[in-house]
Amino acid sequence: MTASASQDAADARLRIGRARRRPRCPESDVIRPALPILFALLATPARAVVGGSEAPDAALARSSVMVLSSRGGVCTGIVLARDVVLTAAHCAAPGVEHRVHYRDEAGAPVMLGLAARAVHPGYDAGAIAGRRRSIDLALLRTETPLPARFVPAALSEAPVPAGTALTLGGYGVARPGDHRSTGTFRTATLPLVEPYGPSRILAWLKGPAASGACEGDSGGPIAGSAGSVVAVTTWASGSGKAPCGGVSQGVLVGPQRDWIARTTAGWGAPARWE
Numbered sequence: 001m002t003a004s005a006s007q008d009a010a011d012a013r014l015r016i017g018r019a020r021r022r023p024r025c026p027e028s029d030v031i032r033p034a035l036p037i038l039f040a041l042l043a044t045p046a047r048a049v050v051g052g053s054e055a056p057d058a059a060l061a062r063s064s065v066m067v068l069s070s071r072g073g074v075c076t077g078i079v080l081a082r083d084v085v086l087t088a089a090h091c092a093a094p095g096v097e098h099r100v101h102y103r104d105e106a107g108a109p110v111m112l113g114l115a116a117r118a119v120h121p122g123y124d125a126g127a128i129a130g131r132r133r134s135i136d137l138a139l140l141r142t143e144t145p146l147p148a149r150f151v152p153a154a155l156s157e158a159p160v161p162a163g164t165a166l167t168l169g170g171y172g173v174a175r176p177g178d179h180r181s182t183g184t185f186r187t188a189t190l191p192l193v194e195p196y197g198p199s200r201i202l203a204w205l206k207g208p209a210a211s212g213a214c215e216g217d218s219g220g221p222i223a224g225s226a227g228s229v230v231a232v233t234t235w236a237s238g239s240g241k242a243p244c245g246g247v248s249q250g251v252l253v254g255p256q257r258d259w260i261a262r263t264t265a266g267w268g269a270p271a272r273w274e
Contacts, residue, residue, distance in 0.1 A: 050214045050244045060221050065102045067219055074171070077220075085140040086271075089134075091218050093125060098140070152271075153272075155229050158224070166191070168250075170185070170219075188211045201255060202249055213235075214245070231253060
C-alpha cells in the first residue's frame with residue numbers, strides 16, 4: 001500500500017455532531033460525514049470504538065462491513081443479506097457515490113458498488129440545524145454479493161429496559177482524531193440509559209468510563225446479549241475534552257420494522273427478525 005493510500009485513509013473520517021456544545025440531545029443528532037474522497041483503501045488494519053476492545057472474529061464482526069463515500073466518509077454497515085446492508089442514512093444519502101468495503105481472505109481490500117439504496121422517508125438531512133426529529137436509517141443493495149463468510153444479522157424489536165447491557169460495534173477510530181486507527185472491528189458493552197426518558201425511536205448507551213461510538217462507527221450494530229441487533233448507531237457525544245466517549249445513540253430498528261421488511265422483501269432478500 002502506498003504512502004498516498006495511507007494518507008487517504010487518514011483523511012477518511014466522520015465529524016461528530018457537536019454534542020459538547022448542546023445541552024440537550026434531540027432525536028436528530030448524528031455522527032456526520034466529512035472530507036475528501038477515499039476509495040484507495042486503508043493501508044493497515046487498525047482499530048475502532050473508543051474504550052472498547054478489538055473483536056475482529058466476533059459474531060457482530062461477521063455481520064458488519066464498512067461503507068465509504070466519495071466525499072471521504074467512513075461508516076459501518078450491518079449485513080442483512082449477502083447483498084443488503086443496513087446503515088445510517090447520513091452515511092448513504094443520495095448525490096454521493098458510495099461503496100461497501102471489506103477485506104478478502106488474503107487481506108486485500110474489496111469494494112462493491114451499489115445497485116440500489118433506500119433512505120428512510122423519515123430521515124431529515126437538515127434535522128441538526130433545525131433541531132428536528134429524524135429517522136437516520138438507510139438500506140443498501142450491492143451490485144454483487146458479499147462472500148459466504150458474512151453472516152446476515154438478526155434484528156430484534158423486543159423492548160430494552162434501562163440498565164440492560166448492550167454491545168456496540170464498529171470500524172471507526174479507536175482514538176479520537178487519529179484517523180489511521182480506523183479499520184478493525186471493535187466492540188464496547190455499555191448499559192442502556194434514558195437521559196431524556198424512554199424513547200420509541202432512540203436508544204442511548206453510557207458507561208462509567210469514557211467508552212462508546214466515535215468517528216466511523218455510524219451505521220454499526222447495537223446488539224443484545226443474544227446477538228440480535230436492536231439499534232443502529234447514529235451519534236455520539238464527547239467526554240470531558242475528548243470528542244467521543246460520552247453518550248452513544250442509535251435508532252431502534254423495531255419501530256422501523258415495516259419499512260425494513262417492505263424494502264428488503266422488495267429486493268428479494270427479507271431481513272431476519274428474532
